[in-house]
Amino acid sequence: MTVPAPTEGAEGQLLVVGAGTMGAQIAQQAALHGVDVALVDVNAQQLQHAMASNLEWLERRVDKGKLEPQAADAAANRVTPMDDLAAAAAGSAWAIEAVVENAEVKRDIFAALDAHLPAQAGIATNSSNIVVSRLADATGRPDRCCNMHFFHPVLVMDLCEVVRGPATSDETCARAVAWSHRMGRTPIVVEKEIDGFIVNRILGAASREAFALLAGRVASAEDIDIAVKRGLNWPMGPFQLSDFSGLDTVLGVRRDRMEREAAPGDVATVEILERMVGAGRLGRKSGRGFYDYAVDPPAPLPPPD
Ligand code: NAD
Numbered sequence: 301m302t303v304p305a306p307t308e309g310a311e312g313q314l315l316v317v318g319a320g321t322m323g324a325q326i327a328q329q330a331a332l333h334g335v336d337v338a339l340v341d342v343n344a345q346q347l348q349h350a351m352a353s354n355l356e357w358l359e360r361r362v363d364k365g366k367l368e369p370q371a372a373d374a375a376a377n378r379v380t381p382m383d384d385l386a387a388a389a390a391g392s393a394w395a396i397e398a399v400v401e402n403a404e405v406k407r408d409i410f411a412a413l414d415a416h417l418p419a420q421a422g423i424a425t426n427s428s429n430i431v432v433s434r435l436a437d438a439t440g441r442p443d444r445c446c447n448m449h450f451f452h453p454v455l456v457m458d459l460c461e462v463v464r465g466p467a468t469s470d471e472t473c474a475r476a477v478a479w480s481h482r483m484g485r486t487p488i489v490v491e492k493e494i495d496g497f498i499v500n501r502i503l504g505a506a507s508r509e510a511f512a513l514l515a516g517r518v519a520s521a522e523d524i525d526i527a528v529k530r531g532l533n534w535p536m537g538p539f540q541l542s543d544f545s546g547l548d549t550v551l552g553v554r555r556d557r558m559e560r561e562a563a564p565g566d567v568a569t570v571e572i573l574e575r576m577v578g579a580g581r582l583g584r585k586s587g588r589g590f591y592d593y594a595v596d597p598p599a600p601l602p603p604p605d
Pocket residue numbers: 317318319320321322323340341342343346398399400401402405409426427428429449450451452544545546549
């Protein structure tokens with residue numbers, strides 16, 4: 301018999317701040333597991349889009365016979381879109397911040413959450429790279445802050461990296477683990493905070509090499525992707541994966557890592573990504589990145605000079 305994962309400490313409403321690529325699905329994933337969620341975004345259009353795409357996803361699951369219509373309705377009804385962060389925070393027991401990958405913006409959110417959440421509530425950031433100690437001192441509750449790093453697409457990817465900052469209490473870490481379980485995700489604990497955590501450090505090392513090979517004109521992005529897929533058995537190559545994640549988000553991560561660690565190969569990576577983002581090529585979400593998604597299958601599109 302399977303022993304259910306412990307979820308003690310993960311009760312009450314969840315607040316998700318940011319209804320973009322990640323936040324929308326974090327909210328949906330929690331709702332599918334019976335959690336009431338308040339979903340907040342500053343951009344009303346984005347909030348509407350998140351709700352509509354979540355509804356479409358639920359309908360597709362029902363059509364495919366993978367979800368009961370009642371379960372889909374219940375999940376849809378559990379997510380409340382809100383534009384008032386203060387009101388949403390006041391009724392929540394735990395918050396997950398999933399706004400743009402910018403430490404200053406995230407610090408402002410952490411401070412606002414601290415002002416409006418109940419005293420016992422915890423605050424987690426879903427940042428791909430920013431360790432919680434860079435955000436937690438914007439609050440009066442650094443012991444109740446940690447990272448909860450979900451993976452894209454959240455509705456498919458099972459892992460959640462829970463990262464303990466130097467001030468994170470044992471109780472907060474245990475609650476983050478419990479929330480991951482409650483949301484149907486598998487947590488691992490990174491005991492000592494480090495930029496990029498585990499998965500993105502390993503991915504970053506491989507991607508940095510891929511960008512250096514592209515910058516040195518050793519091979520095209522398409523051939524590097526084919527090599528990695530066929531030779532390492534990755535489901536996607538590094539450039540396909542970057543397009544999938546969003547090149548503006550990847551640029552934010554790589555720029556931050558370069559400024560803090562300056563590993564060889566970072567400059568080439570950031571230069572290529574800046575040219576791509578500067579040309580409006582953000583990957584799948586804008587229809588063009590290292591590939592052109594207007595055609596099926598997507599066609600390789602070399603970076604602009
Ligand atoms: P995104 O650009 O798709 O969404 C960010 C959302 O935040 C937008 O809807 C924006 O309107 C909203 N926002 C901005 N400022 C806000 C504010 N002050 N209050 C409320 N909402 C605000 O970005 P994303 O890809 O969803 O990434 C979000 C976070 O998740 C980032 O920290 C990123 O590093 C992390 N992350 C991303 C991925 C990925 O593959 N995209 C994977 C794991 C983690």
